[in-house]
Amino acid sequence: MKRKLAVGAVLSASAVLASAIQVSAGIAQAAPSPVGQSAAAQHRGEILALADSQAPAAGRALGVSGQEKLVVKDAIVDADGTRHLRYERTFAGLPVLGGDLVVHQDAKGNVKSQDRAVQGSIAPASLTPKLSADQAAAKATGSVQATVGIARDKDEVALASVGSTGAPKLVVWAASGTPRLAYQTVVEGVRADGTPSSQRLVTDAATGEVLSTHEEIQTANAAGTGNGVFVGSVPLTTNYTGSTYELKDATRGGQYTVDLKNRKNGSGTLYTDADNAWGTGSISSGQSAAVDAQFGAAATWDYYKNSFGRLGIRGDGVGAYSRVHYGSGYVNAFWSDQCFCMTYGDGASNTHPLTELDVAGHEMTHGVTANTAGLNYSGESGGLNEATSDIFGTMVEFSANLAKDTPDYLIGELININGNGTPLRYMDKPSKDGGSADSWSSSVGSLDVHYSSGVANHFFYLLAEGSGAKTINGVSYNSPTSNGSTLTGIGRDKAAQIWYRALTVYMTSTTNYKGARTATLSAAADLYGNGSAEYNAVAAAWSGVNVN
Template sequence: MNRKTALAAAVAAALTLGTVVMASSQDVALASGPAVPGAGFRAMSASDRASALTQAGQEAGAVAKALGLGPDERLLPKDVLVDNDGARHVRYDRSYRGLPVLGGDLVVHRDAKGAVLSTSWAHQGAISLAGVTPKLSGQDAAATAERSAKHVRQARTTSKDSGQLVVWAPADGAPVLAYRTTVTGAGEAGADSREAVLLDAGTGAVLDQYEVEQGVSGTGNGVNVGQVTIETSQGGSGYTLTDALHGGTIVYDSYNSPQSNPAQNARAFSKSSNSWGNGSTSSRESAAVDASYGLAKTWDFYQSAFNRSGIRNDGRGAPAYVHVDNQLLNAFYDDSCFCMSFGDGSSQNGNTPLTALDVSGHEMSHGVTAATANLNYSGESGGLNEATSDIFGTMVEFYAGNTTDPGDYYIGEKLNMGNGYLRRMDNPAADGNSLSCYNSGAGSVDVHYSSGIANHFFYLTAEGTGAKTIGGLPHNGTPCNGDSFNGIGRDKAAQIWYRALSTYLTSTSNYASARTATLQAAADLYGANSQERYIVSKAWAAVSIGTALPDPGNGNPSPSPTPTSSPTGNPNPGGNALTNGDFEQGATGWTQSANDITNSTQQSAHGGSWYAWMMGYGSAATETLSQSNIAVPSTGSPKLTFWLKVTTQESGTTAYDTLKVNVNGQTLATYSNANASAGYVQKTIDLSAFRGQNVNLTFAGQEDASLSTIFLLDDVKIG
């Protein structure tokens, strides 16, 4: 977490900023209510969106200055979403001296009057490089990328794919000048699989690498959707598969063009009659019917559920290519060509085309992700990217109501694969590879398998635990912690996931960020004390991420049992009544109004590598860090102890900036800039008055309008 640098008072006055967050605050006091159509967003026409983007561009300079970005940085508006109450969420990409910043994206949240409330960052803080002249040549970068590729064999580059100079900005760590090079070779997606390799432009070290095609990698999905109505266009004496009702989406016959260029031999489908396909692969039109129908249903789903008009919310349809390559057991979306490609399958699945309904929804949803959070296709963010496509591909299947392919939570059940499906959201681990429960190694697993964690979360949120039959198939939502609860329904779960994706997640978001973002989205839509938000927290706990929030008491879910084990170690070491009191499990157990819990090397921990960094803005701000339902020991003299380090720009003994320790709303201690120290100092607070009670602990920080004070917390314990 590249954290809070003090903003000058003049800059802060130019544009008042509230809480700065990675995935938004969780403490939002809203009343519970019914589902809000469109995930709370207004429908926008193309002209409305264009006007909103123009306004965002006009505001970009002031926003950049207020956020403390450097003179070489520019914010480039990418999307604007407007809530029903007029609040705006503006997503910006970032450039540095004209170079794109990978991981530089952010979302600025404004109220209906235009005041900035908070900012969701991928990489927080200003970017500064010594220069933008690489030591490594583009030719050397290409050669290094070929040698370093791990997703493809016999990697090669072309002049078109030669290294692009970029700035790579990780969520934690210093930005570096880098090359992004695309290599092609044999891989899971076939003979022309592609992989992006990011190299340090100074040293040639590999920074990141991931598959470019975001598809059903190494698997497939392609059955005929049966007798359906599709939208076509008439011109001259014939018809084409051009869907004017859905942004002019055109389905092409790729004529076995390579994956790297599906348009190479492509021709538009056209004929004199308006009857297409024969229900089998003997007609090349049959797969095109599947794709046309599936993409139209996906468009309609996004329009109906979220007021979204197409992939980029601009009313423009993306071209689709069927019959791509030879023996291609894959389908994918490629943002560089704004297009989708579908293979014909292989002998592995009886040469079944990969044009099934949930696959079409899956691929088009990759485009929506690229246009919103743009989740990196590697590590935990890559798992979230894949899961998003599984989630919305599944929702499209339910939305379509096609009797040939009824809705269920199996991915690719029509693929004619050996085990009968590609992935299962109710029980991801059933395929022998996917993760059902989070563990610390999730970021090192193939993104198609780490996606199982979020898939499992979504299923449990929607359907709850226990066995049931859905779409004629058996489902069993088995939690990782033995819990039992009812779901909130798939429509509400989808509203929450979409709002989190489009409003709070950024390119570098991980699973902890996704938990925070979905809790915020649930609060936005249904209220901070709603049953919906409570179930979201229970579903995350049921996949081993965080703990459930206190029951708001307006529903009847089963209580959460005490976990018997933790996949990442004991959360309560040394008899500590607190969960994760040393912060070494990140945000697990804690609720933070900003992304305070960090392992940033800009400051030091008291023990281990993680700590909580509160305040330090140099402008008027408040923050809270809390944990609920803590069982204070019923015997002896229970105490709260923690280590605190205070550094400040203030002088004197007046308490301008404070950190209060509250238990059940009662302030037990106050620390301020006057308590500045060279290192960590242990603090002890008597909790005898709360002996045997379950309490809520809150650290509440407050900073005045100028000069910063930083409060560092670590090794917090109740015992």
């Protein structure tokens, strides 16, 4: 089945069953020892097997009905044996969107507590759809088609074309309100600026009402040696074939970088070099952007490994790959779970590549979030999703500590995507970008996620650095609080440890700002003690952005 739309060229679209459940596992620890990838993979398998074996007992303890089943997604075991088992749920064999939960057990398997994306029953009133799969596909495609040529705000670009093939799959939608039988369809296309689009829509199986839409292509708003456009002179781990060097790093999961040569499709051509000296630092050398991308992937890998013991985006020791020189004049960069890859455009006139380090860390963190809490990319959970990427993109930048890209709390400050030298976002006072929220209000959830993220970005800055005027690495900041309080920071490393544990242990797909406060307080109690200075700082920082 293929539907042609009057709006332009038709691209393929496929229906997926709730998207494949991806699993990862890790050990929560503040300063992990280096672990061999094979040993880590074996350990990961053992933890996931443990979580799978505990599913029946956890289900009984939680009162899971006979038609429900827990499917392991992730698992973390603390040093004292405490278990945090993350599950998706199915009902009558159908994936339940919003059915995810985390079960917290002691070392003996006794359930201590649990965090659910939704409370109450996940059973829909009926398991018989009133609409056919063809009707559901038409409804989903029509909904996307209605947005063609429309951009809702300056951070969003309109679709230039969409199309649909294949039949949607039945799911249970439980993420908001009464559980309903629904269809899930992925509609693919190309945005007006050349970015590929893959929108996952959930539609009511009785009425065709659009219940949720989620863009799966996440964008930024926007021992060889390398010389990159933004990273400067850096070391690179490469692969020697016996006759040439490849821009491929076997020590970091085999991650590599390819040249798309201004195309928008394909897996690209792997970069090779005769002397293992890559790039000139000049944009005119195509290898320079490739150096930025390869180093960015390595720096992100190293940050997650050294800080949290996480090997790769999925935690499975497999490296993602990077694609540079995407399209012509493409002013963006994006992460895709589908190709498990990062993609960078060359910017205006193909002279402003989007390969800055915090952009790389930001985009790849979307993959980490997808494989842990799975924060829905809309409303307050969408703001938390975006903020998580800003937080860890910034931490990657501080961790790398490059002379040419001085670490700061500014997002995308070097790529000049606004054309006036200003960054995309400011963490100390997010409203300086003209749209982001400094603090929570009841209207925050209706903002675009790049603006609602300001609340969490501001919280993180206050927790790490405190309030008021200060200069860090030559950059001036002046961070206010919504309640007029004066705050002292606990340091960015402790703040990041708290956020990561909250993300991987306590947050679920529907976590909102109130839930994020609870999750980070639980994480702070785990790491530093209930009532500790760090715990109290978390509470005070949230109050400083009006999350009480």
